[in-house]
Amino acid sequence: MSETTRADVCAAAVADTFKDDGEIFASPMGTMPMLGVRLARLTSNPDLVISDGESLFLGGTPPIFAQADVVEGWIPFRKVFDVVAHGKRHVMMGATQVDRDGNQNISAIGSFAQPKRQLLGSRGAPGNTVNNRTSYWVPKHSPRVFVEAVDIVSGVGPKRAAEAGPAASRFNDIHRIVTNLAVLDVNGPDRTVRLLSVHPGVTVAEVQDATGFDLGDVTAVPETRGPTTEELVLIGEVLDPKGYRFKEVPAP
Amino acid sequence: MTKAPRDKRMSIDEVVASLEDGMTIGIGGWGPRRKPMALVRAILRSDLADLTIVSWGGADVGLLARAGKIKRLVYAFVSLDTVPLEPNFQRARQAGTIPEVVELDEGMFQTGLKAASERLPFLPMRAGLGSDVLVNNPWIKTVTSPYATPDGPGETFVAVPALTLDVALVHLNRADKHGNATYLGPDPYFDDLFAMAAERTYLCVEEVVDTAGLTVDTPVQRLLLSRMLVTGVVETPNGAHFTDCRPDYPRDEKFQRAYAAAAGGSDEDWAAFEERFLSGDEAAYQAAVQAFSEEQA
Numbered sequence: 001m002s003e004t005t006r007a008d009v010c011a012a013a014v015a016d017t018f019k020d021d022g023e024i025f026a027s028p029m030g031t032m033p034m035l036g037v038r039l040a041r042l043t044s045n046p047d048l049v050i051s052d053g054e055s056l057f058l059g060g061t062p063p064i065f066a067q068a069d070v071v072e073g074w075i076p077f078r079k080v081f082d083v084v085a086h087g088k089r090h091v092m093m094g095a096t097q098v099d100r101d102g103n104q105n106i107s108a109i110g111s112f113a114q115p116k117r118q119l120l121g122s123r124g125a126p127g128n129t130v131n132n133r134t135s136y137w138v139p140k141h142s143p144r145v146f147v148e149a150v151d152i153v154s155g156v157g158p159k160r161a162a163e164a165g166p167a168a169s170r171f172n173d174i175h176r177i178v179t180n181l182a183v184l185d186v187n188g189p190d191r192t193v194r195l196l197s198v199h200p201g202v203t204v205a206e207v208q209d210a211t212g213f214d215l216g217d218v219t220a221v222p223e224t225r226g227p228t229t230e231e232l233v234l235i236g237e238v239l240d241p242k243g244y245r246f247k248e249v250p251a252p
Numbered sequence: 253m254t255k256a257p258r259d260k261r262m263s264i265d266e267v268v269a270s271l272e273d274g275m276t277i278g279i280g281g282w283g284p285r286r287k288p289m290a291l292v293r294a295i296l297r298s299d300l301a302d303l304t305i306v307s308w309g310g311a312d313v314g315l316l317a318r319a320g321k322i323k324r325l326v327y328a329f330v331s332l333d334t335v336p337l338e339p340n341f342q343r344a345r346q347a348g349t350i351p352e353v354v355e356l357d358e359g360m361f362q363t364g365l366k367a368a369s370e371r372l373p374f375l376p377m378r379a380g381l382g383s384d385v386l387v388n389n390p391w392i393k394t395v396t397s398p399y400a401t402p403d404g405p406g407e408t409f410v411a412v413p414a415l416t417l418d419v420a421l422v423h424l425n426r427a428d429k430h431g432n433a434t435y436l437g438p439d440p441y442f443d444d445l446f447a448m449a450a451e452r453t454y455l456c457v458e459e460v461v462d463t464a465g466l467t468v469d470t471p472v473q474r475l476l477l478s479r480m481l482v483t484g485v486v487e488t489p490n491g492a493h494f495t496d497c498r499p500d501y502p503r504d505e506k507f508q509r510a511y512a513a514a515a516g517g518s519d520e521d522w523a524a525f526e527e528r529f530l531s532g533d534e535a536a537y538q539a540a541v542q543a544f545s546e547e548q549a
Contacts, residue, residue: 055438076439077282081359085378107355108345112388118345119337121309121329126357127379156382164382167407171378 004226006180007249009199011035011235012227013183017092017135017176019044024088024133025075026050031244033092033137034064036178038239039231051075063239083132084124087171090133093125095177097150100213102157102174102186102193104129104136105150112152125154130161133173139248141179143212146193158191180249182207183224188216197224257430262484264534267454268294270484271419274323276304278365278415278450280422280443281495284310284332284503286435288423288456290491290534295321297533306365306415308358308442310495311508314340314515315530317350318522325350326415328358332508339516356412357385362442364415369448376409386410420450423492424476425500426466427457431482434466434474437498447481456488458500490538506548507541 014036018026026041026048028034034053041048041061050058052068055077059070075083083089096119097105106125110116128134134155138145153160161172177184177193181202188194195215198207204218227235235245268291271277281287292312295303302323307313309330316322318340330341344350356364357379367375376395380386386394392413397406422443427433433455435443447453455477466475494504494511514525529540 077441078362081362084359107384112353112355112384114348115345118342120331121327121355122357122383122385123329124358126381126383126385127359127377129383130378130381153382153384153387160382165408166401166404167378167409168381170407172382 004232005246005249005251006199006201007032007245007251008227008232008235009224010178010180010249011039011245012231013178013199013224014092014137015040015044015231016225017178018048018090021045021048021090021133023047024049024090025083027080027089027091029091029093030137030248031064032139032248035235035240035245037092038064039234042234042238043231049073061239063241064244084127085131087132090135090175091124091128092135092137093128093155095136095138095145095155097145097147098136098138098177098193099147099150099157100192101159102191103150103153103160104155104157105152107152107154109151122154126156129156129172129174130168131171133175135174135176135178138177138179141181141207141210143210146211146213148213158186181210195221197222199224200226257479259429260431260479260482260485261429261460262486264290264294264486264488267291267484267486268298268300271295271298271300273300274302274304275418276306276416278417278420278446279305279307279312280420280441280446281310281312281492282308282439282441283329284508285439285496286423286437286441286492287312287495288421288491289493289495290423290456290486290488291421291454292316293530293534293537296530306417308361309338309341311338311340311511314338317341317344318515320349322350324352324354326354326356326361328356328361332512334503334505335508335512339512343515354389355385356380356389357383360385360410360412361415362445363412365442365445365449367412367414368416369445372414374411374413377412378409380410380412415449417446417450418452420446420453421456422446422453422477423456423488423497425458425497426461426470427455427477427485428463428466428479429460429485430463431455431477431479431485432463432466432475433457433477433482434470435476436470436474436500437496440476444476444481447477452483453477453481454484454486455482456486456491458489458491458497460485460487488534490541491534493538493541504541504545507544510544
């Protein structure tokens with residue numbers, strides 16, 4: 001059996017994010033979210049609807065970045081927008097910045113008028129966060145990512161959603177933030193970011209040092225569960241035999 | 253003489269000659285996928301200025317921004333997928349050379365086109381609420397539902413303004429000379445919506461075939477555009493290059509890397525790229541691309 005790496009822990013943590021979702025469209029952005037979603041589909045939540053990231057719903061659960069085998073549906077962008085508004089979707093997006101209030105930024109760093117660094121643009125983050133369950137994947141937990149206040153609010157956290165009124169808060173559901181060091185959510189005091197667990201081999205102090213705001217009382221934070229033997233086999237031999245996950249979370 | 257629908261075939265130059273400074277131009281496709289690049293390249297060569305560009309952006313936006321053609325840009329993202337951040341767009345934003353910038357959520361963008369296509373001033377939507385899209389675009393208003401909810405008064409939504417276009421430019425796989433057109437790839441994107449949001453639509457295709465040929469080996473559901481929405485048809489083989497136009501061709505990743513390296517490099521790097529690929533007409537571009545791929549092979 002292969003040895004457990006940090007990347008494997010992250011994959012299992014991402015999978016756990018989707019385990020209670022039932023029969024909805026899981027939309028992972030990026031390598032680790034894709035791996036974790038497929039792991040969930042092969043273990044905790046076989047009802048998940050997954051896509052090739054382009055326009056097909058996959059009947060099977062092929063390895064990440066492999067060609068689709070059985071197809072069970074068609075999901076071009078126009079239908080993705082339909083599902084976002086309908087709500088049967090859980091997206092895991094990236095985040096260049098996340099702040100204490102669980103707002104996310106993928107738009108730009110610095111001022112919007114003339115950014116220091118232009119990023120992607122808001123993409124679907126504003127719509128995702130007020131319509132369907134949204135989680136974030138952060139491959140490099142650092143004070144540059146976890147900041148006091150994001151420069152531009154693309155993804156809307158619970159406080160901003162509440163301030164914008166019931167239409168914004170009704171379906172706002174920021175579920176988990178999984179990083180290379182820890183798992184967090186937004187159920188801290190006043191719906192702020194809270195540390196849920198630290199990955200095996202990581203200390204709470206390390207996570208606090210890598211976070212640009214105070215995580216509050218973290219004395220009783222447990223360890224993130226390690227992947228089971230079955231999960232390790234699925235990750236290493238079925239879903240990611242080529243080791244794409246190590247490009248995001250290098251093996252020590 | 254038999255009466256028949258109009259033959260709308262025209263040249264790239266005729267399309268561009270019909271455009272005017274200050275127009276609002278919607279560009280179909282999605283990011284680095286099925287973009288009407290032959291028309292974008294022709295706009296780069298023209299004297300057109302002060303354009304409002306409406307696009308789920310890829311290199312179309314990057315090239316037009318680098319060339320200083322854009323007065324106002326309406327977008328939700330600009331990306332080349334395998335090169336996540338479009339270097340020419342990034343450079344233009346960081347240098348502040350696009351005078352007006354309207355960044356929307358990507359779903360708001362569809363809603364805005366839909367409002368325009370239905371001749372409505374706006375459509376209500378949840379997306380945008382609570383985000384800086386509304387902070388950075390204070391002209392975008394909210395609207396309160398006249399219908400009470402079980403728990404209280406009507407909710408307040410974003411009144412997504414119509415994205416009404418003067419012209420839409422789109423690239424599909426096949427069309428007849430009248431403007432009926434099929435997409436043969438994985439996704440129609442929103443080219444039909446662009447066409448309905450626009451006063452005029454210019455359609456580029458890989459191949460013009462006769463009307464019967466459109467459905468001879470292709471399901472009728474792949475007919476995306478009706479001729480009633482199309483002003484002109486241009487046959488531009490490989491005209492979406494270097495974006496994806498499957499099944500005719502995938503994205504040219506090697507070329508895209510060369511583009512991104514030049515765009516993100518020094519002024520000299522970009523000048524050399526422009527000189528090699530963008531200084532001549534579409535035939536010269538295609539010849540230069542051919543030579544480039546032979547070098548890379």
